[in-house]
Amino acid sequence: MLLMLGFAAILSAVNLLYHVPRAERVAQNNASRQFAQDMSRLQSTLEYLLLKGELVIAQHEVSVLAHNHGYRLVILVDDQQKIIASTQRILLGQPVTTSVPSYDAERAAKAIHTRRAQTALNPAGDLLFGYVGVLLGRRGEELKPSRSGTIFLTYDLSGARSEARTQVLDQSLYWAGWVTALALVIWLVLHFLLTRRTTLLVKTAERLASGDLDARSALRGRDELGRLSRAFDAMATQISRTQTQLKNDIEERVRMLRALEDSEAQYRSMFNASIDGLMLWSADGVLVDINPALWRMYGDAREDFIALAPGKFIGPTSNAELLRPVDDGQALHIDISDTRKDGSALELEVHAVPMQYQGKPHVLVIARDITEKKQAVEHMARQREALHQREKLAALGSLLAGVSHELNNPLSVVVGRAIMLEGEIVDSEVRDKIRKIRQAAERGARIVKTFLAIARQQPPERKPVALNGVLEAAVELMGYGLRTADIAVTLDLDPKLPELSADADQLAQVFTNLLANAQQALLEVAPPRRLMIASRWVQSAGTVHITFTDNGPGIPEAVRSRIFEPFYTSKPVGVGTGIGLSFSYGVIVAHGGRIALESPSTGGARFIVILPLVPTTPAPDPDPAPILADAPSRAILIVDDERDIAEMLGELLTAAGHRVDMAASGNQALRRLAQRSYDAVLSDLKMPDLDGPGLYRRLQQTHPHLLDRVIFISGDTLGMGASEFLAQTGRPLLEKPFVPAEVLRLVEQLLKAPALAQAGSPPVG
Numbered sequence: 001m002l003l004m005l006g007f008a009a010i011l012s013a014v015n016l017l018y019h020v021p022r023a024e025r026v027a028q029n030n031a032s033r034q035f036a037q038d039m040s041r042l043q044s045t046l047e048y049l050l051l052k053g054e055l056v057i058a059q060h061e062v063s064v065l066a067h068n069h070g071y072r073l074v075i076l077v078d079d080q081q082k083i084i085a086s087t088q089r090i091l092l093g094q095p096v097t098t099s100v101p102s103y104d105a106e107r108a109a110k111a112i113h114t115r116r117a118q119t120a121l122n123p124a125g126d127l128l129f130g131y132v133g134v135l136l137g138r139r140g141e142e143l144k145p146s147r148s149g150t151i152f153l154t155y156d157l158s159g160a161r162s163e164a165r166t167q168v169l170d171q172s173l174y175w176a177g178w179v180t181a182l183a184l185v186i187w188l189v190l191h192f193l194l195t196r197r198t199t200l201l202v203k204t205a206e207r208l209a210s211g212d213l214d215a216r217s218a219l220r221g222r223d224e225l226g227r228l229s230r231a232f233d234a235m236a237t238q239i240s241r242t243q244t245q246l247k248n249d250i251e252e253r254v255r256m257l258r259a260l261e262d263s264e265a266q267y268r269s270m271f272n273a274s275i276d277g278l279m280l281w282s283a284d285g286v287l288v289d290i291n292p293a294l295w296r297m298y299g300d301a302r303e304d305f306i307a308l309a310p311g312k313f314i315g316p317t318s319n320a321e322l323l324r325p326v327d328d329g330q331a332l333h334i335d336i337s338d339t340r341k342d343g344s345a346l347e348l349e350v351h352a353v354p355m356q357y358q359g360k361p362h363v364l365v366i367a368r369d370i371t372e373k374k375q376a377v378e379h380m381a382r383q384r385e386a387l388h389q390r391e392k393l394a395a396l397g398s399l400l401a402g403v404s405h406e407l408n409n410p411l412s413v414v415v416g417r418a419i420m421l422e423g424e425i426v427d428s429e430v431r432d433k434i435r436k437i438r439q440a441a442e443r444g445a446r447i448v449k450t451f452l453a454i455a456r457q458q459p460p461e462r463k464p465v466a467l468n469g470v471l472e473a474a475v476e477l478m479g480y481g482l483r484t485a486d487i488a489v490t491l492d493l494d495p496k497l498p499e500l501s502a503d504a505d506q507l508a509q510v511f512t513n514l515l516a517n518a519q520q521a522l523l524e525v526a527p528p529r530r531l532m533i534a535s536r537w538v539q540s541a542g543t544v545h546i547t548f549t550d551n552g553p554g555i556p557e558a559v560r561s562r563i564f565e566p567f568y569t570s571k572p573v574g575v576g577t578g579i580g581l582s583f584s585y586g587v588i589v590a591h592g593g594r595i596a597l598e599s600p601s602t603g604g605a606r607f608i609v610i611l612p613l614v615p616t617t618p619a620p621d622p623d624p625a626p627i628l629a630d631a632p633s634r635a636i637l638i639v640d641d642e643r644d645i646a647e648m649l650g651e652l653l654t655a656a657g658h659r660v661d662m663a664a665s666g667n668q669a670l671r672r673l674a675q676r677s678y679d680a681v682l683s684d685l686k687m688p689d690l691d692g693p694g695l696y697r698r699l700q701q702t703h704p705h706l707l708d709r710v711i712f713i714s715g716d717t718l719g720m721g722a723s724e725f726l727a728q729t730g731r732p733l734l735e736k737p738f739v740p741a742e743v744l745r746l747v748e749q750l751l752k753a754p755a756l757a758q759a760g761s762p763p764v765g
Helices: 002-051 055-067 105-114 158-209 224-273 292-297 302-307 324-328 371-424 428-455 467-477 479-484 504-522 580-590 643-655 666-675 692-702 704-709 720-729 740-751 754-759
Strands: 071-077 083-086 118-121 127-137 147-156 277-282 287-290 332-339 345-357 360-369 463-465 487-493 500-502 529-538 543-550 594-598 605-612 635-639 659-663 680-684 710-714 733-735
Touching (some): 002 147, 055 071, 105 127, 277 292, 324 345, 371 428, 371 643, 463 504, 467 479, 467 543, 479 487, 479 504, 500 504, 500 605, 504 543, 504 605, 580 594, 635 643, 635 666, 643 740, 666 680, 666 692, 680 704, 692 704, 704 710, 733 740
Parallel strands (some): 487 529, 635 680, 680 710, 710 733
Antiparallel strands (some): 071 147, 277 287, 332 345, 463 500, 529 543, 594 605
16 A cells, blocks of 8 residues: 555656646646737737827727736837836836836847847746837927837736646546545554454554553453563563552652752743843852853853753853842942953943842842944934034035135136236246246145035046146145145155046045045144055056055054045044045046055055056147137127126237127126127126126027027036036136136137037127
């Protein structure tokens, strides 16, 4: 019977392990072929309807598939990645990338490009994804359709696989049932001839072994089983007499021990089940007992707890203090800072309570792990400090924007006037003095621009960057603080350093952070204080190395591994926020580079910034600043509430041969435009009455032909409104302070634009 049952089990196993997967694969292949045919039919139908403009009928064709239980989801995505048809109405109009997580944009793009359907299985193998491109229609006046969309289908394979699996299992159960029935018939025949009597004898022996002393087999007959049954019953009678006597003796002893065991079990159960760590100390300082919770707090394994005696456990470092309650009879409450077995920090809240145990004075110590609680409190304090620093930085950004705008206007006048005078003065001595004035003003302008770059929180914009110039600007910005701290700065810059593609503003912030850290570190040591900044081009590796080396106190080994973590700082509260180096690390990694800390053998610290040398596209040479002598004279309107700026621009453009009018606000400019026409308008962004963006919007209504002839002027593009406005209009910007050559070049480029050159200058009224 067992052989036949084993054969039935093997037959079932073969079906389960071989035929079921094979049937599932066949069903899956059939479903895939049907899926491909449905995709082809749906592509043809929808493409035909969409090219005819029948979007509603196309949406109906898609929604009908909701009644096909094999399809979980069918959507039609347009060329803007919006869902325009779906079996789920809630998805209509939603962006597919956020509404359908399983949608693979790369496969969809490939299906559109190859004009062939793309299919894929999910990792579980129960869902079939299909992507097929479909023509949506024309754009504007195109002669043939060019808008392409995607049909995305999700087909549930589990139904087809389940049906195939059920069919094979039914067949397996059918044959297994027949084999089992045959085995049952054979078993019944053997059972009534031999097995039933043998089983009765075995069960009687088992009852006797389990303690049933009244068990008897009572089999009749003169065969071997009958004689064995009578001998067994005689032995059971003798065992019953002996067992009864032993039972009476044991019951008496059990009654005596039960009371003691009950009290001990209750104590042990509560002691070991406690989630707090428990230690029981005798008055002479011997550790009597300890529970598993305290072992786990210190990082010991369960095997150690079971194998070692309580006295071998090394617990809190303040054990001597914990025994004080034995002497004074008062409970003790203290906090203990300790270390676990692996060396990590452990903070404990400990209560020591005097008590009597087995008639002698003891101390019960209750310890609770508050490490995470303390860490959470410290983390919240750091976050509050970081938030406070962010608020101060935001306020500083707003202040810098206002101050920069106010400084840029007079700096523009000083720089512009100095350059103009420098070209007019013949006396070399006077010209040299004017040159010094210009250089000082340009230095102030660079500092203002660096402040603005640091205050701007805008997305990174990679352009060709000369790293040596960025380093010099950062040193110039921090120059006053470094000089007053008596720090000698040495620049060792590689003159052959090539340009690389990077965000100059973000790199300036990184270098400024490293300079500020070096300054704070050097203040902790006595002079001489030295800081060396070097740049090197490692041509073989295709990288640029920038190093900041100081002779300060250095950075401890324990701090180095965490120095780039956000909000981590080794400085006192109020001095550091832990943001600067983590920000710098993120910027350098975003540029494809790395930043590391070294400890030179001579002492101090060295930060190394390694940036990949990404090739840059050389910028085209700017047009020459002077206007050609035979260039036609143009009428130009200057709109600026700063009269000094307007007058300087007017003199500059008048000297170039143009006719210039001025307006102090946008409304005054509109009144002038109502009286005469102009070839170009130079307008400040920030003005009272009507500002630059307001003037531009009014020109859209009244003088649309002037929209391509507007140049904006600003000393502050920090505000998001100004940046967004300039990005939307695409108009050129003269950022204060500017130089005359820059103004003339930009105006000349605008006046040479093809649209203006073909239209010619409008008549001047």
